[in-house]
Amino acid sequence: NKALELLNAGLHRQERRPWPEDKEKLFLGVVERLTEMVEARLEAGVSSSTAERESLITCQSAFISLKLLTCQLAARNPAPLLKVASTVLDVIAAEDCCQQVCASAVLCFGESVACLGPQLMSELPRAIKTLLAALKGSWSQTNPVLLQISLVTALGKMIVHLPAFLGKQLKNILRQLVHSKLAVDKEEGSESGRSNLLMRAQAARMSLALKVPGRVLFPAIHACFQTIAKPNKVTSLLALLSVFSRAVVEVPKAELMDITEVMIKFFIDAFDFLANNFDEFTQDDFELLQDRCVKCFMSLVMRCSESSFRPMFNRLCNWADHQLPTHERLLVFFQLTVSLADRLKGLFTLFGSPVVDSAVAVLSGINMKENGNSFFSDVDSNGVVGSSDSDEDSEEDDEEESMDCDDDSDNGSSNRSSGAGKTALAFPSAAWKCQRLADLSIDTLLRLFVNDTSGKLVHKQLFEEVMPPLVDQLSSCRGSVQDYQQFITDHLVPCIGQLAVAVSSVPLWKQLNTMLLHKTVSSSPRVRFAALSVLKELFTRLSEDYVALLPETIPALAELLEDESPEVEKQCKSLMKVIEEITGESVQSYF
16 A cells, blocks of 8 residues: 555656656556456455455555556557446446445546546446446435545536537436535535535536537436426426526527427426426425526527517417416416516517417406405415325336436435425415416516507507506405505506506596596595505606596595595595696696
């Protein structure tokens, strides 16, 4: 062992310096002797129970020597070092191999990959399976960080140096690299070894995004997603989506067009997973995963032309409008349209017609289902979420599925999500879903109206379709007065006001004003208050142009000025003050 330590020290000093031919020939003999030593140790056993500690340390030193010699000799002498790589794989695959010895062997093989590159093609399939099997087995071992660092490092080198040859095993590589114990970017207070492991796993995932051709990577990402898509694997899914997001940016535009179909199928599956498992998530997990999915989609959209984006968006519209027993797809869809409208601005109005149709259908449906009947049929009349039994994925017999990246024992503290399997969560109640869907659809309409600077989207027919369900939302049965007031102030009032600005038509404003005045005689004080809030917004935004409708508004104001609710009376006075500032006259003089 002392001789090997001296050899390794000398090799470190000589690393990367060119050797003369006679010296190379001498050290090729050393490589042969070291390989024979490793083979002998392999026959005798490399587990900590069958070998003496000194013998295992010697074996580790031999692997370090082989690693350094591979780095120095591989360029001009690949043949003997290919044999070394084969022997090293035998050690890694050995049953119950000592962790320290296995880690050294893995690092040695990683150097072989870096130095020999495609010359290792004959060993590559076995190498990938061996490394993945070792990494999977390490999750159940005690203190395996050193081994895991070595394995992830070797996989990273394979990704960097042989990206085009990973083939069908790419899916399994992804599944291991997004394992929940590797999927977090960093952990507060973790030891240096653990931090190093997470850093190398992150680097390996980014290498996948940067090095592997998109036509190979994206189908593998899709296949991996289909395998791990479970509500209790949020951390792994987030890591996988990060790979997708980075890879989209790197794909050449010419290649992007060829793989668009694969990408849209991936997103439909991803959004469907969110919709179908809505009740199985905690609120934090759902919003985090949905936000990452939407950001991934946006990274793709920003690379698309109008002609390539349109069929993609039409597919998503058809997916969202497809009638299911429940309407959770619409929740996901309108979250996406809000983000699209924010990023694409005026361009999104070119695709706005089907979105407006969907929003009108949603608001009309919610308005019809008020007073106890839920818009979501997965809840009973009391708004309690019904039971949801999720079937466990059956184990597949083929070799690929044996590489599943998460075991049942991994579903606890190492994953973000703790909501899987619950039958009644406070988060996805019927009331919450209806309110959230109304908020998102109205927010989407608001953005469309704001960005319609050309006036091509908002016209008479659209106004007459959109306005009634929007105004009817004033009668929305929100749980508390505070929730209702926030909905009116943050969502509904700005949307109706912007709709009026966008249509810019006195006859159409008259229709709107008539519906609002009808709401001012509601039996509910908060509906009367909300109707006044909308009228105040209209007078404020449209100013003198809206004064033409003042005569028909005056009788309602006179009535509300004596309303039994102090809040309604105060809001009426506030509206009158706005009108007086516009006209320069006292409103009460018209009473």
